[in-house]
Amino acid sequence: MALPATPLKEPTMDNRLLEILVCPLCKSKLEYDRNAQELICHADKLAYPIRDGIPVMLADEARQTVPGRVVTPVDPVDPAPPAA
Numbered sequence: 029m030a031l032p033a034t035p036l037k038e039p040t041m042d043n044r045l046l047e048i049l050v051c052p053l054c055k056s057k058l059e060y061d062r063n064a065q066e067l068i069c070h071a072d073k074l075a076y077p078i079r080d081g082i083p084v085m086l087a088d089e090a091r092q093t094v095p096g097r098v099v100t101p102v103d104p105v106d107p108a109p110p111a112a
């Protein structure tokens with residue numbers, strides 16, 4: 029029995045879903061970055077990835093984000109120097 033194709037699932041995040049989503053660490057509201065497909069917690073400076081329209085609310089999966097400011101220690105790492 030084949031199921032008919034139902035256009036129920038949308039690839040984009042639902043704004044109502046966004047309103048109930050909070051950071052699992054600090055419980056503050058998240059900002060949706062549509063371009064990066066990430067949910068950003070400004071308090072923790074973490075960006076939670078959205079995979080296939082499903083937010084991955086795991087601190088382990090989140091990447092650190094520092095908007096407008098790069099925190100670099102005294103010894104900067106340069107893994108790929110430009111070719112001279």
Ligand SMILES: [Zn+2]
Pocket residue numbers: 051052053054055056069070071072073
């Ligand atoms: Zn947070």
